[in-house]
Amino acid sequence: MVSVVTDSERPTLRQQQKQRTRTALLETARRLFVERGYAAVTIDDITSDVGCSRATFYLHFSGKPDVLRRISAETAQQRAVSVYADLDEVLGTGTRAEFTAWLRHAVEWFEENRDILPVWDEAVALEPSFRPIAAEAVAELPAAMPRYLQRWGEARSDEARLRVGLLVTQLERFFTRWAVQGTLDVADTDPAETLTDIWFPALLPPEARHSDLGR
Template identity: 60%
Template structure:
């Protein structure tokens, strides 16, 4: 059976959805998540609320879609790369990875406050944020597999804490409350996290 051809109506729907996402992202960056109304998004695109609800269930759904189609996949690729680097055991490569992570945060810094605000304002968004953390840690399959089964939860927690600390550091750094060069930050973060992510020796247990 041949694939259904894309119709003009399908293409118009796709373009409208894209325009809604782009307008919402711009407004979230400029005004913050809480201040933006659905009417603001539709006005920016020039469509009706009915059209908006053909594509999204609400404002939170728009932000989730922005993350799912943009920041989340690129973030997960970073941690897949970290999985490879930890297997190599190279601290130099780890420092390079931290530097690239800082660059990634810098590139995405404008939207991050909207994510933080949505997590506070929308209770259901906390589960979205939690699931994003879980999904990102889960891509590190090689790293997790090198931990004993009984300590696999601890291994996952170490990755989640790394993600959380990097996010918190970057927020403070972007605000100017931490003054340090990106290169120095990468070295110090590597001092903390390279040994913390080391896998236990075979048959090693808790002392």
């Protein structure tokens, strides 16, 4: 059945222009953040490049932390949640080899977002108001893993969430030092295999480790 969009459902010219302006602000802010760094970019820099006023900017965003949050939410966070939902599947029914494959998939996500990662780190360091936003983004990842949390049990849910948070942190720092900064030399090793040695057992509840480690 073909749905019919009525005139009342179509966006008005004003709404279309508003959306174009919002998109231009997001795209410009991302480009400037990546080129110059978070701290060096001002709201005036963004609005001047787009050709709009500060008042227009504030119609869409509450400030620089908010615009970075929107950039992350609309370009990276939804995909990140999907990656960790896949991890929930792997930990529930998968093998060690499948976990290694998942790690390679996770590194691909970092590769796709490598230009914005330093901006995110800088904002966390400099903007106290951005830290709750960053914390919420990390908290969404174990929330996408209900079977994993169930295996740990309600009494140990905080520990289970912490382990996922530590995994996220180590993967981010590994990727930054290896692929962005070039300060970590993996030589001829396979880092995914080494990370599997660390994290496959660490994400299993203690009572499940002996039965699952050999799979």
